[in-house]
Amino acid sequence: MVRVNDLKELGKSGVKVPSIGFGTWGIGGGLTPDYSNDNYFINVIRKAVELGMWHIDTAEMYGDGHTEELVGEAIKVFDREEIFITTKVKGENLSRERLLKAVKGSLERLRVKYIDLYLVHWPNPRVPLKETMKTLEELVDRGLIRFIGVSNFDVKLIEEARTYLSKEDIVNVQNRYSLLHRGDEKNVIPYCQREGITYTAYTPLEKGKLAKDKFLAKIGEKYDKTAAQVALNWIIYQKNLITIPKASNLKHLEENAGAMGWRLDEEDFKKISNKFK
Numbered sequence: 001m002v003r004v005n006d007l008k009e010l011g012k013s014g015v016k017v018p019s020i021g022f023g024t025w026g027i028g029g030g031l032t033p034d035y036s037n038d039n040y041f042i043n044v045i046r047k048a049v050e051l052g053m054w055h056i057d058t059a060e061m062y063g064d065g066h067t068e069e070l071v072g073e074a075i076k077v078f079d080r081e082e083i084f085i086t087t088k089v090k091g092e093n094l095s096r097e098r099l100l101k102a103v104k105g106s107l108e109r110l111r112v113k114y115i116d117l118y119l120v121h122w123p124n125p126r127v128p129l130k131e132t133m134k135t136l137e138e139l140v141d142r143g144l145i146r147f148i149g150v151s152n153f154d155v156k157l158i159e160e161a162r163t164y165l166s167k168e169d170i171v172n173v174q175n176r177y178s179l180l181h182r183g184d185e186k187n188v189i190p191y192c193q194r195e196g197i198t199y200t201a202y203t204p205l206e207k208g209k210l211a212k213d214k215f216l217a218k219i220g221e222k223y224d225k226t227a228a229q230v231a232l233n234w235i236i237y238q239k240n241l242i243t244i245p246k247a248s249n250l251k252h253l254e255e256n257a258g259a260m261g262w263r264l265d266e267e268d269f270k271k272i273s274n275k276f277k
């Protein structure tokens, strides 16, 4: 397995994860399971790990649970400690009772004893945030999850969530961020950088659109890198930022792994930032 030299600390936990992990939305279905390509996807996930993208991002919602099953099947050939698994609890499962059931379901489908990072997938104003955060802390205490994070949260909600944690802290915020989607530069990203929280950018390639960008391709020539690799490197260039592109095509997968292990120079980083403003 490639042990890439491009790791970032998760929050202030002392644990490091690859700057580029592997997203799994669409692997094994969308909102419902699709069993037709299981063997192919199991291989894709294994290949992602072998290429150094051993942070796998999934969710109980993906494929209505089937994506977690495929991740579980794929990773059984590796030592558990070699893989970092992020999964997410649905917004509708945030009460204590439902959360306890949800984590059990994810652990069973993933066939692991613990989840590395457990995220609240979406906020749900109908469930008191305090109840959710206290339950997540209980799950850490019980050894079922190692770290707590949130997704699709703004600064106000992140701050509120943190007030309900006594022994733990939020180590990760996962929100949408790419060259074409930069709203979080205003508040959430500076907040995470200030507070030492890792920020995971989702949909970093805008579903593949950025891979076709001519400006990025031109910049990439200097580094012998493609447009997609430049778009991903532009994200991980930034302090506390990691990302999780999804690829089911093996060529895309290798390309995305190749966005790690090098760095845009400052001038090019700025040029790209300004061009897409």
Ligand SMILES: NC(=O)c1ccc[n+]([C@@H]2O[C@H](COP(=O)([O-])OP(=O)(O)OC[C@H]3O[C@@H](n4cnc5c(N)ncnc54)[C@H](OP(=O)(O)O)[C@@H]3O)[C@@H](O)[C@H]2O)c1
Pocket: 022, 023, 024, 025, 026, 057, 058, 121, 151, 152, 174, 175, 201, 202, 203, 204, 205, 206, 207, 208, 209, 211, 228, 229, 244, 245, 246, 247, 248, 249, 250, 251, 252, 253, 255, 256
């Ligand atoms: N927390 C949340 O609410 C949330 C929301 C959305 C996504 N996410 C997570 O973030 C992950 C990534 O986001 P995403 O899947 O929405 O979008 P994305 O990673 O920006 O784009 C994935 C698409 O880009 C294509 N692609 C990947 N690498 C490529 C390359 N090198 N060149 C050309 N095309 C390439 C893929 O095609 P192929 O599959 O054909 O290779 C796929 O169609 C998800 O899978 C999921 O794990 C989380």
